[in-house]
Amino acid sequence: MSNPSPGASLGTPNIVTIRITSEDISPHFSIGNYTFSENAGEARLTVVRGNDTLNLMTVEFATHDDTAKAGLDYTATSGVLEFKGSERTKEIVIPLLNNDRLDGFRQLRIELKDSGVVMGSGLLTIRDNETGVQLNRTK
Numbered sequence: 001m002s003n004p005s006p007g008a009s010l011g012t013p014n015i016v017t018i019r020i021t022s023e024d025i026s027p028h029f030s031i032g033n034y035t036f037s038e039n040a041g042e043a044r045l046t047v048v049r050g051n052d053t054l055n056l057m058t059v060e061f062a063t064h065d066d067t068a069k070a071g072l073d074y075t076a077t078s079g080v081l082e083f084k085g086s087e088r089t090k091e092i093v094i095p096l097l098n099n100d101r102l103d104g105f106r107q108l109r110i111e112l113k114d115s116g117v118v119m120g121s122g123l124l125t126i127r128d129n130e131t132g133v134q135l136n137r138t139k
């Protein structure tokens with residue numbers, strides 16, 4: 001995690017975790033918040049499995065519009081992550097759509113679900129790469 005790809009930067013580690021307690025070992029997944037430039041091509045987010053079971057575990061993920069809109073700012077992505085054995089992390093790849101407009105920061109949410117129950121979520125911030133007149137002048 002110390003060498004982000006060009007155009008990418010590691011977000012602040014505001015890891016959101018939700019624990020569901022039961023008699024069994026509960027699934028426990030987390031995803032951080034990330035920021036990528038809109039011309040990065042794709043955003044790669046890491047999902048972490050947070051308990052020590054060696055059982056096969058799956059978690060569904062899906063993107064949700066916030067200020068970023070699917071089809072304009074990124075390509076809607078969803079699927080199922082399968083953690084086998086001792087696997088602790090999985091990567092989600094979300095294609096990002098570049099444009100020529102000054103459009104600032106936009107965000108989308110990535111939700112992790114198991115059987116429809118939200119297990120965790122993260123925010124992806126898409127940063128504009130058009131600069132120049134975008135500078136805020138206070139005087």
Ligand SMILES: [Ca+2]
Nearest residue numbers: 098099100129
């Ligand atoms: Ca651009």
Ligand SMILES: [Ca+2]
Nearest residue numbers: 099101103128
């Ligand atoms: Ca732009």
